Amino acid sequence: MEESESSTKRVLFATPTPPVPELFPELETPVPVVDLDRLERNLDRAARYATEHQLALRPHIKTHKAPRLAAEQLRRGAVGLTCATPHEAEVMSEVADDILLAYPPVGALRARRIAALPEHVRLTVALDSATAVDDLATAARAVEREIQVYVELDLGMHRVGLPVVDDAITLARKIREAAPLRFGGIAFYPGHIRESVDSQDAKLETLRSSLAEALSRFDRAGLTPRAVSGGSTPTMWRTHELPRVTEFRPGTYIFNDRSTAEIGACEWNDCALTVLATVVSTAVPGQAVIDAGSKALGREPLRGAGGADEGFGSLLEHPEVVVKGMSEEHGLLDLSRTAWRPAVGERVRVVPNHVCIVVHLNDVVFGARGLAVETSWPVAARGRGYTASLGTAATIA
Numbered sequence: 001m002e003e004s005e006s007s008t009k010r011v012l013f014a015t016p017t018p019p020v021p022e023l024f025p026e027l028e029t030p031v032p033v034v035d036l037d038r039l040e041r042n043l044d045r046a047a048r049y050a051t052e053h054q055l056a057l058r059p060h061i062k063t064h065k066a067p068r069l070a071a072e073q074l075r076r077g078a079v080g081l082t083c084a085t086p087h088e089a090e091v092m093s094e095v096a097d098d099i100l101l102a103y104p105p106v107g108a109l110r111a112r113r114i115a116a117l118p119e120h121v122r123l124t125v126a127l128d129s130a131t132a133v134d135d136l137a138t139a140a141r142a143v144e145r146e147i148q149v150y151v152e153l154d155l156g157m158h159r160v161g162l163p164v165v166d167d168a169i170t171l172a173r174k175i176r177e178a179a180p181l182r183f184g185g186i187a188f189y190p191g192h193i194r195e196s197v198d199s200q201d202a203k204l205e206t207l208r209s210s211l212a213e214a215l216s217r218f219d220r221a222g223l224t225p226r227a228v229s230g231g232s233t234p235t236m237w238r239t240h241e242l243p244r245v246t247e248f249r250p251g252t253y254i255f256n257d258r259s260t261a262e263i264g265a266c267e268w269n270d271c272a273l274t275v276l277a278t279v280v281s282t283a284v285p286g287q288a289v290i291d292a293g294s295k296a297l298g299r300e301p302l303r304g305a306g307g308a309d310e311g312f313g314s315l316l317e318h319p320e321v322v323v324k325g326m327s328e329e330h331g332l333l334d335l336s337r338t339a340w341r342p343a344v345g346e347r348v349r350v351v352p353n354h355v356c357i358v359v360h361l362n363d364v365v366f367g368a369r370g371l372a373v374e375t376s377w378p379v380a381a382r383g384r385g386y387t388a389s390l391g392t393a394a395t396i397a
């Protein structure tokens with residue numbers, strides 16, 4: 001009896017692995033850390049591809065939401081930025097003078113906020129409805145601002161965009177009649193193509209032929225689009241194969257993530273942003289618990305290659321170890337496929353499934369070169385930028 005008790009204690013209190021050097025001891029966890037060498041490599045690679053194929057790169061900043069990183073994209077030749085929200089566009093106007101809002105400008109408040117962007121910004125908006133044209137035109141007229149408009153086509157994603165080309169042509173004609181709006185071209189988002197890069201051929205072929213058909217119909221209608229705006233991270237290296245695309249709008253490529261690596265759109269060592277986390281418990285056999293839960297990683301499924309049971313992220317140094325479950329502040333690492341046994345207090349780096357959500361969950365991102373923290377920047381365009389100005393009640397209840 002005594003003996004078995006003491007052997008249990010030995011197992012419970014044994015140190016499973018020798019201590020490893022602590023990662024970034026100066027940072028509290030959980031926290032996003034960007035490997036600056038990888039970041040720069042990702043930026044340079046995209047810029048090179050754009051130059052090589054004479055494509056305008058208009059990165060979507062929803063991934064990083066940081067003017068400092070947008071400035072790096074522009075410095076490397078990006079023609080302008082893409083934003084989704086008015087707040088993103090407002091914040092990015094600090095560093096950019098050419099912005100595409102790739103989101104329907106529906107509603108008077110949203111449209112007014114867009115039209116009120118600083119005057120130095122050459123503004124383009126993508127939309128797909130007569131209501132959006134009316135809302136934007138009203139706001140633009142009120143401030144006498146010219147706004148270029150792209151008609152959004154649905155070329156397979158089935159989210160926004162007109163699926164019937166004749167309807168898109170009708171909308172383009174309406175825009176032409178709605179000065180100070182100006183018809184500038186068409187936009188589409190190939191977000192439905194998320195499979196492994198080796199298996200994208202069939203969908204890309206369908207996209208190619210739908211786009212070619214739409215373009216020739218616009219030509220015949222006397223509405224030849226000057227700009228054709230498309231592009232995503234999973235398809236970015238094949239943008240040049242699409243007919244007459246003038247600009248592409250990848251966002252995720254700046255950091256990459258587990259989903260991007262799984263489909264082969266980047267290598268594992270191109271994943272620039274990880275969530276630094278601390279192992280806080282190994283009490284339950286077969287797992288370790290880290291301090292990064294859904295409020296640090298987001299509850300995002302592995303997109304593209306994986307399935308619902310693929311977890312919510314995996315470890316940079318041990319990709320076979322996935323975050324199999326989460327509470328708000330707890331992440332459960334599945335140790336069933338590894339011989340690695342972490343100690344309580346050990347630090348790990350999680351490559352998230354979907355990096356854009358992780359960034360949005362944080363106020364600050366740190367930048368490191370190797371194991372040295374070098375810098376940090378605010379996620380300045382996160383949130384909506386609303387001010388709590390309505391109501392003067394002294395108490396809530």
Ligand SMILES: Cc1ncc(COP(=O)(O)O)c(C=O)c1O
Nearest residue numbers: 060102189232233249250251252
């Ligand atoms: C309209 C639009 N364009 C471009 C992008 C960038 O795509 P990705 O994150 O795959 O680079 C997105 C992503 O959500 C988008 O919604």
